[in-house]
Amino acid sequence: MAKKNTLKYVILGLLRQHDLTGYDIKKLFSCEIGDFWNSKHSQIYPELKKLEEEHLITSRMEISGKKLEKTYYMIKSAGIDALDKWLSDPLDEIQPTRDDFTLKLYFIDHRHDQRIKNLFSEEILRHQKKFDYLSARMGELFSSRENQEQNFGHYLILKKAILRENTQLKWLKDEYRSLKNN
Amino acid sequence: MAKKNTLKYVILGLLRQHDLTGYDIKKLFSCEIGDFWNSKHSQIYPELKKLEEEHLITSRMEISGKKLEKTYYMIKSAGIDALDKWLSDPLDEIQPTRDDFTLKLYFIDHRHDQRIKNLFSEEILRHQKKFDYLSARMGELFSSRENQEQNFGHYLILKKAILRENTQLKWLKDEYRSLKNN
DNA sequence: GGAGACATGTAATGCGTTACATGATTTG
DNA sequence: CAAATCATGTAACGCATTACATGTCTCC
Structure with missing residues (x-):
């Protein structure tokens, strides 16, 4: 987790699309980019200065x-090179999810422990909200075939996230139902 | 990520099941627990001492x-209380995946960029390996109904992880196929 | 004129990784 | 008897969060 400085490449990737201020970058993390990355402004501003020094x-x-x-930041050709190099690097090992629903569930042993039902109902709400948001964004951004082609990676990751949430929700609801019938 | 000290509760949860050494805990992170949590020994040993001081x-x-x-560590009743309190706390906001496949894919705009195919084939291998491992563990641990009942949370999270990998793989392979036919 | 968003910073602290370090035991 | 694994630690460093801090602009 530490020692990778992934934020660096996230920033470079975003700046390759448009010139942006630190504040703009922060705001992007509250849209569907927030599904795979987030950083606070207190980390973004210093990182931007560091990238400029480099x-x-x-x-x-x-x-x-x-x-x-x-302050608008613009990517330079050395930045594009660094980004491209990173894109071609092999993927890391899969990281643990560190998801607190899974974590807590793992430590509850008995089927009839009331806390399992509580966890499931909370988790269903969290994911329903996320699913709704992502679906809405898909409609806004990619209802035209043209947009799908022009931002193909973005389109794919959104599709992937929606599928993930959908599958997850279905499973959560199924298990929740069978927990209640016991 | 920082400031939650989740490792604390992971350790308490594991110690509630059995007495363990730091080395034992480290090893557990290389089995299916590694799907949702991992820590290095250099973090585990100091954390154990801290928990003992507390x-x-x-x-x-x-x-x-x-x-x-x-050195075998054993949980005390105050530890069980702390664990139970944590289990009842509401879940946090869903965290970003920080998954590097998604991250990189997002920054590739064109459908015909060769790097998309490379990413997919790497990602398929990573997840195939994980799926195989998790499925094997399910067979080893939970082929008997009795074991499912006795470690119900563990059983559920393993089922969830296998479903996730299965869905993901299916999607990856579908998209990969349609990328090649273009 | 006030609330809320826009906009940018720094400081303290802690989580997490990498690297350094040492020695015992088991297994082939 | 050597390699791999068992077993436990510390130090340096950097990523990431929380909190502190300040000022501007827009809209009602």
Whole structure:
């Protein structure tokens, strides 16, 4: 987990698409990108400065309104090279999910422990919300075939996430039902 | 990620089942527990000492062979209380997957980029291996109905993980096929 | 004019990895 | 008797969160 500095490549990837401020990047993590990555602004701003020192990105200042300074960052060719290299690197070992539903469930031994039902009903709510959000985004972003082709990776990961949530929800509801009938 | 100290509860949960050495705990992370949690020994040993200082666990020394000292840790009632409290706490927000396949895929825009095929074939191998392992474990541990009942949480999380890998693999193979036919 | 969003920073702390370090035991 | 595994530790470092801190702009 530590020592990979994945945020670096997430930022480079986002900046390859558009010039962005730190604040813009932060906001992107609250949309479907949040399904696979998140970082706080307190980590993003220093990382942007570091990338600029490494000459992978540059910045330009813009004034918005009377005096609000916004710093837009732009990717440089060395940044694109670094991103491309990372994209071609072999994948790591699969990481543990570290998901707290699974974690807690593992430590409850008895079928009739009331806490299992509580865990399931909480988990169903969490995932229902996520499923609804992702489905809505799919509709907004990729109802046209053209958009699917133009951001193919994004389209695929969204499809993947929706399938995951759908399968998961179905399983959760099935098990929850059979827990109640016992 | 930081600031939760989940390892603490993982250790308490494991120690509630059996007395264990730090080395035993490390080894458990290489079996199906590794699907949802992993820590290095360099984090486990200090954490065990910390838990002992907090009076949640105690230890006893055993000599194995001539002079090899093994420290077994045992959970105390305060430890069980802490574990139970954690099990009843509401679940956190769903965390981002931070999975590098998804991450990389997101940043590849064009359907015909060769790197998409490479990513998929690597990912299929990773997940096939995992699926095979989990399925084997299911057979070893839970072929008897009795074992399913006695470690019900463990049984459920294994079932869940196998379903996840199975669904994922099916999707990966489908997409991979349609990528090649283009 | 106030609430809420926009916008950018730093400091303290802790989780987690990598690397360094040592010795005992088992197995072939 | 050597290699692999068992067994336990510490140190350095970096990723990540929480909290502290400040000021601007937009919209009602």
